[in-house]
Amino acid sequence: MSEESTNQESSNADRSTSELLDAFEVRVLAVLAEKEALIPDNYPLSLNALVNGCNQLSSRDPVMSMSEETVLEVLQRLMQKKFVVEVRQAGARVSKYEHRMRIKWSLEQDKLAILTILMLRGFQTAGEVRTRSGRLHEFSTVQEVESGLQFLIDKFPPLVARLARAPGTKEARYAHLLAGEDMLERQEIAASFSSGVEMHRQDRVSQLEDEVARLRSDVATLTEQFAQFKKQFE
Numbered sequence: 001m002s003e004e005s006t007n008q009e010s011s012n013a014d015r016s017t018s019e020l021l022d023a024f025e026v027r028v029l030a031v032l033a034e035k036e037a038l039i040p041d042n043y044p045l046s047l048n049a050l051v052n053g054c055n056q057l058s059s060r061d062p063v064m065s066m067s068e069e070t071v072l073e074v075l076q077r078l079m080q081k082k083f084v085v086e087v088r089q090a091g092a093r094v095s096k097y098e099h100r101m102r103i104k105w106s107l108e109q110d111k112l113a114i115l116t117i118l119m120l121r122g123f124q125t126a127g128e129v130r131t132r133s134g135r136l137h138e139f140s141t142v143q144e145v146e147s148g149l150q151f152l153i154d155k156f157p158p159l160v161a162r163l164a165r166a167p168g169t170k171e172a173r174y175a176h177l178l179a180g181e182d183m184l185e186r187q188e189i190a191a192s193f194s195s196g197v198e199m200h201r202q203d204r205v206s207q208l209e210d211e212v213a214r215l216r217s218d219v220a221t222l223t224e225q226f227a228q229f230k231k232q233f234e
Contacts, residue, residue, distance in 0.1 A: 019081055020180045027054050027064055028074045029083055029178075030119035032099035033112060037136040044087045044096035047072060059132070061122040105159065113137035114148045115159060118176040123163065125171040149174050 021029065031053035036043045045053070047068060054066045066074075075097055078084040083104065087096045102112055113136035117129050124132070126145040139145050152160035161184060163173045175184055 021081075021083075021178045023179065024064075024066060024070065024074045025078055025083075026119050026176070026178055027060075027066070028071060029078060029099055029101065030116050031056075032084065032097060033101055033116040034120060034136065036099070037109070037113070037116075044098035046094050046096050047075075048094075050075075050097060060120060105155065110137045110139070110144070111148050111151055114145060115152060115176060118160065118174060119178065123173040123175050125173050127171065129174070 028050065031050060032045060035045055035049070035053055042049065051066060051068050051071050054064060054071060057063055075084055075086075079086060082100060084097055084099055087098055089096065101107060101115070102109075107115070113133045114129055116136060117133045118124060121128075121132060126142050126149060129149070130139045130142050130145045133139065133145075139148075149160055149162070152158065153162060158177055161175055161177050161181075163175060165172050177184060
């Protein structure tokens with residue numbers, strides 16, 4: 001392998017690593033993309049509006065609590081990575097911010113909507129993405145979502161990954177790769193552990209319910225036997 005080829009591969013790896021996002025950066029970027037579609041009249045977003053969107057309790061997984069200072073620091077990092085630009089509108093007192101994902105990755109709105117939902121809501125099936133992305137883009141069928149997901153998977157480097165089916169599930173889930181494959185693996189392990197704990201809890205609850213039902217049956221039987229015993233002395 002030539003030195004030029006080696007340097008080129010090293011450059012590609014470095015550039016890929018430099019563009020990886022942390023959880024806060026993913027949230028800020030996704031909120032900008034979401035609000036662009038939901039409230040176009042108020043877009044680009046002010047810092048205050050962006051903080052509120054990041055800390056929103058609905059349609060977020062996980063729910064976060066980010067301070068204004070933290071969001072501002074994240075914006076600075078995203079601007080350095082060319083994911084966000086600051087916009088100063090004529091007569092406006094505050095700066096506003098807009099994302100550049102559509103331009104950076106050449107994404108049409110349907111693909112951007114899918115990616116945004118994955119960034120905001122974590123691992124999801126194609127059906128869940130379709131249900132949750134209605135206000136960002138209206139998909140007629142699940143197949144349309146699957147086609148968009150495949151487009152994002154086929155990008156170089158890929159923006160989305162198709163995950164192995166979890167035990168007991170019928171549909172594959174999808175996840176964004178903006179934080180890197182290592183982070184994705186850690187999230188998968190955490191999700192599997194949480195799922196395992198939940199299944200164990202449900203099994204234990206079912207077991208306890210069965211035991212309670214059996215005890216009630218035993219009590220009912222003893223009560224009836226005692227009543228019949230009393231009749232012998234009446």
